[in-house]
């Protein structure tokens with residue numbers, strides 16, 4: 001078959017699958033005995049523990065979700081989860097552990113320090129996992145706050161995220177000095193427009209496996225140009241979306257560029273610090289520090305920090321934490337149009 005025809009054929013099949021999927025996914029709780037082991041494990045976590053727990057009066061149907069892999073980082077997971085628990089979110093935090101086939105470092109580490117049901121094992125180490133998992137969560141009626149593992153909470157992110165979500169179904173972080181989205185901190189509301197968006201994104205990535213998923217995500221929101229759409233049809237309407245304040249609240253460290261990365265304002269206003277670990281390596285020619293700096297050690301293996309203490313800011317607990325945060329602080333925000341809630 002000619003490649004263009006084959007792609008079109010694959011697309012039509014996927015569209016059919018996806019539309020059938022969108023009909024059945026809301027009935028997920030009825031079909032948890034089917035599907036892959038991972039799909040069933042997510043269904044069990046959502047259907048039993050999380051549905052009961054998050055349905056309490058005053059609770060919110062919000063799942064915090066992170067995705068982790070690689071043996072190097074498993075050692076930091078207990079401390080990472082301790083920080084979630086400090087803000088009362090341990091019981092809503094789903095950890096997707098992508099282990100190597102022969103080594104179960106992650107899922108074992110997770111189950112030792114977390115509720116076993118909330119540690120879900122996957123096998124394929126691909127970024128697309130994030131969107132498939134979020135699609136399952138959203139289609140099962142839960143909002144989801146995805147957090148990269150290379151973040152640290154300075155304050156509880158849930159109240160400001162829920163406040164911002166009053167005006168948008170999708171919230172995403174961004175570089176301080178560019179319009180480049182960063183899907184390392186991402187909130188998706190359980191909403192039909194979001195479910196359709198995720199479905200479209202998954203289909204788009206299937207048809208364009210060579211594209212960087214963050215660019216595809218931004219492209220479907222209309223922020224970046226996507227190519228070859230004439231072959232795959234028009235893109236659908238994006239959900240209402242907004243940027244999480246990249247200036248002083250949902251901020252990132254400076255690794256490569258003080259013109260683009262970093263933050264400005266007051267230490268007290270930082271909610272999430274995304275320290276851009278990038279799989280534990282840097283290009284030493286371009287990194288501002290000239291070398292890789294392991295900030296997992298600073299935040300998650302630091303005897304001076306009591307991560308369970310949510311009231312004393314981490315930068316007051318250890319001057320080195322303060323130095324790190326201030327090292328990425330700019331005197332003023334660069335002049336890009338800031339669109340933040």
Ligand SMILES: [Mn+2]
Nearest residue numbers: 148150184276
């Ligand atoms: Mn990250």
